[in-house]
Amino acid sequence: MRLLLRFLKPYAGLAAATLFALLLDVAGALFVPTILAEMINVGAEGGTEHILPTGMLMLAVTVVSGVGALVGSYLCAKLCANVGRDMRNAIYDSTLRFSDGDFNRFGTGSMITRTLNDVNVIQQAVMMSFQMLVPVPIMCVMGISLSFMLDVTMGWLLLVTVLIVVAITVVVVVKAAPIFDKLQRFIDRMNVVLRENITGVRPIRAFGRERHERKRLDTAFSDYAGSAIRVNLLFAGLDSFSFFFINIIIVAVMWVGGDRVGMHAMQIGDITALIEYSILILFYIMMAGFVMFMVPRAFICLGRAKEVIDLKPSIADPEGPDATEGRNAALAWQKQPSYLAQGEARAALDAAHPKVACFNHMTFRFSDAAEDTLQDLTFSCRRGQTTAIIGPTGSGKSTIARLMLRLIDATDGRVLLEGRNVTTMTQAELRDHIAYVPQKAWLFSGTIAENLRYGDPDATDEELWHALDVAQGSFVRELPDGLDSRVAQGGTNFSGGQRQRLAIARALVKKADLYIFDDSFSALDFATDAKLRKALATEITDAAVLIIAQRVSTIVHADQIIVLADGKVQGRGTHDELMRTCATYQEIARSQMRADDADGTDGTDGTDEVVK
Numbered sequence: 001m002r003l004l005l006r007f008l009k010p011y012a013g014l015a016a017a018t019l020f021a022l023l024l025d026v027a028g029a030l031f032v033p034t035i036l037a038e039m040i041n042v043g044a045e046g047g048t049e050h051i052l053p054t055g056m057l058m059l060a061v062t063v064v065s066g067v068g069a070l071v072g073s074y075l076c077a078k079l080c081a082n083v084g085r086d087m088r089n090a091i092y093d094s095t096l097r098f099s100d101g102d103f104n105r106f107g108t109g110s111m112i113t114r115t116l117n118d119v120n121v122i123q124q125a126v127m128m129s130f131q132m133l134v135p136v137p138i139m140c141v142m143g144i145s146l147s148f149m150l151d152v153t154m155g156w157l158l159l160v161t162v163l164i165v166v167a168i169t170v171v172v173v174v175k176a177a178p179i180f181d182k183l184q185r186f187i188d189r190m191n192v193v194l195r196e197n198i199t200g201v202r203p204i205r206a207f208g209r210e211r212h213e214r215k216r217l218d219t220a221f222s223d224y225a226g227s228a229i230r231v232n233l234l235f236a237g238l239d240s241f242s243f244f245f246i247n248i249i250i251v252a253v254m255w256v257g258g259d260r261v262g263m264h265a266m267q268i269g270d271i272t273a274l275i276e277y278s279i280l281i282l283f284y285i286m287m288a289g290f291v292m293f294m295v296p297r298a299f300i301c302l303g304r305a306k307e308v309i310d311l312k313p314s315i316a317d318p319e320g321p322d323a324t325e326g327r328n329a330a331l332a333w334q335k336q337p338s339y340l341a342q343g344e345a346r347a348a349l350d351a352a353h354p355k356v357a358c359f360n361h362m363t364f365r366f367s368d369a370a371e372d373t374l375q376d377l378t379f380s381c382r383r384g385q386t387t388a389i390i391g392p393t394g395s396g397k398s399t400i401a402r403l404m405l406r407l408i409d410a411t412d413g414r415v416l417l418e419g420r421n422v423t424t425m426t427q428a429e430l431r432d433h434i435a436y437v438p439q440k441a442w443l444f445s446g447t448i449a450e451n452l453r454y455g456d457p458d459a460t461d462e463e464l465w466h467a468l469d470v471a472q473g474s475f476v477r478e479l480p481d482g483l484d485s486r487v488a489q490g491g492t493n494f495s496g497g498q499r500q501r502l503a504i505a506r507a508l509v510k511k512a513d514l515y516i517f518d519d520s521f522s523a524l525d526f527a528t529d530a531k532l533r534k535a536l537a538t539e540i541t542d543a544a545v546l547i548i549a550q551r552v553s554t555i556v557h558a559d560q561i562i563v564l565a566d567g568k569v570q571g572r573g574t575h576d577e578l579m580r581t582c583a584t585y586q587e588i589a590r591s592q593m594r595a596d597d598a599d600g601t602d603g604t605d606g607t608d609e610v611v612k
């Protein structure tokens with residue numbers, strides 16, 4: 001509730017105006033039968049000259065009430081649309097601050113449900129509450145007071161009826177609340193299964209798992225349908241009960257009212273007013289009951305939205321950017337005896353190729369893992385040099401890229417950029433220095449130019465073409481629309497290799513200090529891979545390059561190769577050094593040679609260099 005008030009606060013004026021307009025509507029609705037009763041009473045006693053002015057008054061009240069209803073509905077819709085928009089933006093903003101772990105906690109399906117469906121439920125509930133719930137107490141108090149003013153006995157009759165109906169409505173609503181909780185989780189589930197089925201339609205067909213998946217979907221749909229039917233049964237029950245009571249009260253008012261008129265305790269026109277009051281009050285309570293059905297669901301949705309909006313990201317920016325802490329740490333590290341012992345050679349290297357990124361005795365373990373994914377990792381990426389990481393699948397290579405980008409934080413040790421601990425920089429500042437090509441080359445729906453300008457929104461067409469040329473993306477020149485060619489969501493209208501080259505070009509458009517290529521050449525044929533690396537070497541001369549790769553041929557020319565296995569560094573050096581000293585590297589290189597022999601690949605792709 002506090003969350004809702006937080007979002008309503010900026011629109012306090014609009015909310016007050018909405019309530020005032022709706023109050024006019026309610027007051028008018030009750031005032032009309034009061035005037036009508038007066039007209040009948042006066043008319044019954046022969047005062048026909050009052051009919052015209054009273055009729056005009058009724059008309060005026062109806063107009064005011066109608067305008068109140070119209071304006072109230074408009075303001076209410078505006079208010080709720082604004083609140084809904086702000087809430088969706090707040091959820092999205094919060095998502096942008098999520099670390100990888102935070103994302104995994106919620107899951108994509110649930111995040112979509114929370115942003116779209118949950119906020120929609122909240123928006124609808126707020127709108128209906130304003131229009132149908134908030135006026136109820138006003139309607140009840142005013143209607144019952146007017147009834148008491150006409151006749152005390154009739155007032156009591158109406159009051160008791162209202163209390164019974166309210167009590168039954170509350171019981172039904174309380175019963176429905178847990179079903180709504182389930183309903184929302186079933187929507188999450190449907191979302192997850194449906195997404196999996198749509199995005200994974202090819203493997204589903206390829207493995208002939210249509211029946212299995214259909215069953216999974218059917219279960220998700222049936223669970224949702226079962227709960228929805230139970231809720232609707234309660235809803236229908238309350239509906240019929242309310243109409244039944246409205247009819248009963250009309251009969252009761254006529255019956256008891258007839259007696260009271262016979263006893264001269266009230267006048268004939270009062271019966272009309274009392275019937276109108278009863279119908280209005282019970283109708284509003286009935287409508288409130290329907291809204292109350294939505295309220296528990298809206299509270300659950302509010303709770304789910306709050307979980308996201310108020311989540312303290314596991315990776316947060318420092319309170320005040322603390323550059324000195326990071327620099328001091330880097331200097332302290334460089335003063336260690338082991339570091340100094342390596343003496344002049346290192347000093348010369350530092351001068352020629354200053355360090356851009358450093359991993360300093362860094363250890364990392366996923367929160368749900370039993371073992372460290374990376375252990376005691378120490379290496380640097382230097383300006384003007386290429387550092388490569390190679391290792392078997394699952395050895396922790398991509399985790400290094402995620403740590404550098406601070407999508408996850410080191411469990412122990414430090415990750416430094418330009419001598420500063422990454423935890424002392426804001427994430428935006430850190431990522432500003434880095435251009436990253438993810439393992440899965442994800443493209444956004446739009447045009448090729450729009451995708452490339454993710455790297456730099458101000459890049460000219462010439463710069464985009466240049467980046468494409470370096471990334472061996474000349475296929476774009478052959479497309480009829482060139483840079484304006486359409487890209488489907490995820491880039492699915494391009495081949496894997498084309499997607500990788502576009503993702504590489506996107507990274508190249510950004511001028512960065514560190515370029516990270518996470519297995520970004522894997523879908524390229526050997527010849528294109530070789531050409532691309534050659535073009536990269538002449539293009540990126542003043543930045544550090546970190547290449548994560550599976551193929552030895554991709555990294556054979558790297559200035560430094562880190563061999564990783566089971567999260568530990570097994571060897572470090574150039575290709576030639578490692579071929580002499582590192583058994584793991586030799587094994588990787590030989591296994592790839594054997595695979596190439598088996599493939600019948602000749603030596604024109606760089607594998608001959610690997611073999612030597």
Ligand SMILES: Nc1ncnc2c1ncn2[C@@H]1O[C@H](COP(=O)(O)OP(=O)(O)OP(=O)(O)O)[C@@H](O)[C@H]1O
Nearest residue numbers: 104366368369373392393394395396397398399400
């Ligand atoms: N969110 C996570 N929670 C727990 N463990 C994870 C998570 N993400 C990755 N891992 C584990 O961390 C290890 C390293 O994963 P990583 O993706 O870094 O490997 P990799 O060397 O890049 O593999 P590949 O070459 O196949 O891409 C793997 O064993 C993986 O199962």
